[in-house]
Each structure stands twice: as C-alpha cells, then as structure tokens.
C-alpha cells in the first residue's frame with residue numbers, strides 16, 4: 001500500500017452561509033477544536049478553504065473523533081487519507097487500504113465529489129476505474145449501503161474518506177457572543193443552555209440557591225451540571241447568589257404571585273450579571289404553559305422590565321421531549337438528584353393569568369430591585385472548566401461584605 005497521510009477532516013456546512021463573517025466563524029471553530037481535543041493529541045491543525053485538517057498523533061485518532069462529537073459548528077467529519085491526484089495512486093492506495101482493518105469486509109457505498117472542477121478526476125471516471133478493480137478489493141460495493149467511502153479530489157490532493165460521521169451541527173460556541181443562562185438544577189434549564197450553545201452563545205451560568213452562604217459543596221449538583229455542559233463549550237463562568245434577601249422582602253399577601261416575583265428578581269440579577277460580563281441575552285428553561293408560572297400571561301408579567309433579550313429555547317417543547325434531550329446530552333441523571341430548591345413556592349392557588357400591571361405594582365411594593373442589588377454583593381463567580389481539565393476553579397467574591 002502506498003503511504004498516504006492519515007488525517008481527520010472536519011466539515012462545517014452552515015458556516016458557508018455566513019458571507020463576510022465566514023473567516024471569523026471558521027477561525028473560532030478551529031480554536032474550539034484545539035481546546036476540545038486532548039492535549040498532545042495532534043501534530044498539526046490547519047484550516048483549508050472548505051475544511052479543517054487535523055493530523056493526529058499515533059493512537060489519538062479515536063480520542064480526537066470522540067471529542068469532535070461535542071463541538072458545535074461541525075456538520076460532518078471523519079478519518080481520511082490524502083493521496084496524489086493521480087488515478088494510479090488512488091487505485092493502488094484504495095486496494096491496499098481495502099485489505100486493512102479499516103476497510104476489510106465492509107459493504108460500502110462509494111461517493112465521489114470533485115471539489116476542483118478542473119480536475120480530470122471526474123466522478124463517473126473514478127467510479128468506472130474503481131469498478132474495474134473491484135475483484136481485488138477487500139470490501140464489497142453496494143450503492144444502497146449506509147456505510148460510505150468518499151473519494152474527493154481537491155487542489156490539495158485526493159481525500160479518501162473511510163467514513164462520514166455526523167457532527168453536532170449548530171455554530172461554533174462564542175460566534176454569537178455571550179448569554180446569561182439561568183440555571184436552576186432542574187431538567188429544563190440545562191437543555192436550554194445546550195440549545196443556546198448550539199447557536200453559538202458562550203454561556204455564563206447564574207444560579208440562585210437557598211443557602212445562607214455560597215457553599216459550593218451544598219450546590220455541588222449545580223457545578224456537576226455545569227461540568228457536563230462544559231463538554232460543549234470548553235468551560236464557562238458560574239455565578240451563585242443566595243435567595244434570602246429576596247425571601248425576606250416577600251409578604252404573605254404576595255403568595256399567589258411569589259413565583260412571578262422571584263422571576264422578576266432573577267431577571268434583575270441576570271441583567272446585572274449580563275452588564276458585568278458583556279452578555280446580550282438571558283436564557284431560561286421555560287416552556288409555554290408547562291406549569292402555572294409559564295402561561296403566556298405569566299411569562300410576560302414575570303419578565304417585564306428585563307433589559308436584555310430573553311431567549312426561551314424550549315418554548316415549543318413538550319416535557320417528554322425535553323427529558324429525551326436531557327438524557328441525550330448527559331444532564332438528566334444529575335438533574336433528577338434531590339436538591340433544596342429556592343423557597344417552596346407552593347402557593348395553594350398560584351395565579352395562572354397574572355396581570356402585568358399588578359405584578360409591576362407588587363414588584364415595586366416589595367422593593368425587589370433593591371433586593372437584587374443587595375444580592376449582587378453576596379454572590380460569587382467561579383471559572384468552570386471541562387472535566388478533563390485539572391485546573392482548580394478560581395472563586396471570586398463579588399464583594400468583601
């Protein structure tokens with residue numbers, strides 16, 4: 001078998017659409033790939049016109065591919081070999097490779113794609129030549145097989161792909177700026193964070209807890225969820241705040257609206273964190289009418305006054321669908337661990353059709369805004385890292401009080 005260079009080739013589909021910004025998107029994707037793959041796993045990573053090429057170190061090929069499965073912005077990827085643009089070379093390499101572990105015994109569909117239209121290695125010609133040597137090949141050919149080999153002549157040589165693995169899609173994290181994700185520790189908000197990241201948003205997590213101190217061991221469930229989500233973003237910032245100042249401002253007569261007032265409080269905190277972090281959006285795990293506090297009226301009156309754009313990626317999802325996705329992305333098992341939530345908010349008869357002006361009045365009467373401003377001083381900010389990282393998180397007190 002001719003020696004050819006083994007590489008992993010990454011393709012980026014939707015990024016093609018981005019016109020002038022395309023260069024930035026691709027540079028961001030390359031950066032995210034470098035951060036996602038294990039340290040020391042590659043010899044080089046290069047961006048070509050329409051793909052990113054990774055030259056793996058020996059024994060790292062599969063670990064790199066596993067890592068790429070978590071990177072947003074990739075439409076497909078796979079192991080490939082680069083040979084000269086020469087039909088003799090292509091055929092002899094394919095014959096040798098077909099008898100190796102990588103291809104022997106497989107039943108494959110041969111796809112051809114000529115990136116360089118001036119190349120004489122036109123698709124029908126290539127397939128015809130391969131068919132001529134089919135009795136010498138270690139694999140079978142079947143045009144209905146889902147197992148694909150792709151022969152792709154380009155100006156940089158002919159790429160022989162031995163697979164096409166589906167990427168996670170979306171846009172590279174960071175390409176859409178930052179968003180504050182309100183993370184509750186329930187099932188929904190981690191899924192919302194996932195969808196925000198999928199569209200290129202770098203998450204800054206904000207959690208409001210029921211403890212007096214910012215005790216990270218008591219909120220370990222939240223940091224565990226963030227660690228799982230960090231697989232998709234290579235780290236994030238996490239803010240934690242106590243809820244007691246809010247709780248002490250609420251009176252019995254507000255109980256039917258307590259959850260809505262809590263949300264107003266959360267959005268005030270989220271706005272302040274967004275200012276601090278230069279974030280554009282605030283993301284929640286709300287879904288229309290999933291519970292009393294999420295009727296359209298309540299979504300409206302609980303977020304009125306918020307200064308940043310509020311994104312609710314799960315608006316149109318059923319709970320059962322959200323649970324399936326939470327399982328798929330790896331957060332479900334941690335989300336269902338018992339955890340002491342903020343207040344109980346078990347109003348016997350929660351308002352389902354709140355009137356915005358009424359909630360506005362209560363918000364002012366209870367001085368929620370002041371409670372949020374005072375709570376800002378009680379928070380901490382942590383740097384979180386993907387689980388592979390050994391670095392210890394940096395914890396920063398937002399004030400010395």
Ligand code: ATP
Nearest residue numbers: 182183184186187188189206207208284285286342
């Ligand atoms: P989840 O499954 O995400 O907890 P939920 O169905 O329990 O959502 P709510 O309790 O109404 O719904 O919360 C709606 C959203 O408000 C959450 O998805 C989350 O974005 C945010 N949220 C709720 N509680 C907190 C909290 N303690 N800290 C930060 N954000 C929160």
Ligand code: MG
Nearest residue numbers: 184185186187
């Ligand atoms: Mg919840």
